[in-house]
Amino acid sequence: MNELLVLLPILLVCGVVAGVLAGLLGVGGGIVIVPMLYHVxxxxxxxxxxxxPLAIGTSLSTIVVTSIISARAHHKKGGIDWDLAKRWVPFVIIGVLIGSFSSKYIDGSSLKFxxxxxxxxxSLNMIISNFKKLVIADELPGKAGQSIYAALVGGFASLLGIGGGTLLVPLLTLYSFPIHRAVSTASLFGLIISIPATVGYVxxxxxxxNLPFASTGYVNWLAFIILVPMTMIFAPLGVKLAYILNVKQLKFAFAIFLACVGVKMVLV
Structure with a gap:
């Protein structure tokens, strides 16, 4: 009961913050939820x-629901690149299996680092892209290169609980992929990555x-039940604020904040 009383208000705030930032800056998933849950x-x-690992596994479980909604919306608008998805899915899943089960052999301090x-x-990518569009080629590499990219995205996304968009969108845009198509396709991979990865962490x-109340393996269902509806409720508010506030300045400020959190997690 004491754990419940501590968790409820803190997780409610986490859900609000994650939802608003997702809508306002186009960030979300584990990049916001994992460090929040870790500190909780x-x-x-x-x-x-x-x-x-509990923060990572729980983050992945929340991405399952949010990515279903997101991928469905993007599919209706015809934004998902299904040809790319068909090529990448087998290798992404291989990466997911390696990433989620390798967490068993990596200690918590190393995961935090x-x-x-x-x-x-x-943070560095957000700051640079705020001022300059980064492109290294006009199209993606051949089958071998794409297979490697797919496995790496699946592996690191599942290992660190970030769903895929955080890695996939910058990667695709480096190869001249239209940003809206990259975001749409990443929403599908968020679902493809998060389902097997969540099962893996369980x-x-x-x-x-010594797992906290309402946990099954490395997934805390109390956090899941609170975070998912709160992020879904407050994401539209973030979208509205995006049309009112100076998003470029806010994105820069958030990048600095992420850098500070990153330095703390690396050094402390």
Whole structure:
């Protein structure tokens, strides 16, 4: 009951923040939820060896629901590149299986360090792309190169609980992929990645002792039940604010914030 009383208000705030940022800046999924949940679990005196994989697994579970809604909406608008999806899916799933089950052999501190590095890279990309469009080629590489990219996206997305869009959108736009098509296609891969990855974290975390209330393996269902509706309710507010506020300046400020959180997760 004490855990429940502590979790409820904090998770409600986390859901509001994640939802608003998702709608306002086009970020979401694990890039916001994982560090929030990690600090919530650490605040609850949960050991880092459990707190980090629990934050990642729970984040992936929330992405299942939000990506279903997002992918369906993008599909109706015809934005998803199904040819790319068909080519990438088998290799993405291979990467997902490797990433989610390898978490069993990577300690919580190492996962925290890797996520901190990811935040720093995302922050750097957000800052640079705010001023200059980054492109390295006019089209994606051949089958072999795409297969490697697909496996890496699936592996790192599942290992770090970020769903895929955080990696896939910048990657595709580097190869002159239209941004809206990249975002639409990434929403589909969020679903493809999050379902098997969530199952993987449930399996890997089964039998682990000292998990918090309402956890199945490395997925906390109390956090899931609170975060999903809150992010869905407040994402539209973020979209409305995007048309009122200076998003470019806010994106820059958020990138600096992500960099600060990343440095903390890497060094502390």
């Amino acid at each position: 679990f650490i605040y609850m005196k949960i050991d880092i060896s459990i707190a980090m 890797m996520f901190g590095v990811l935040l720093l890279l995302v 399996i890997v975390g089964s039998g682990v002792e």
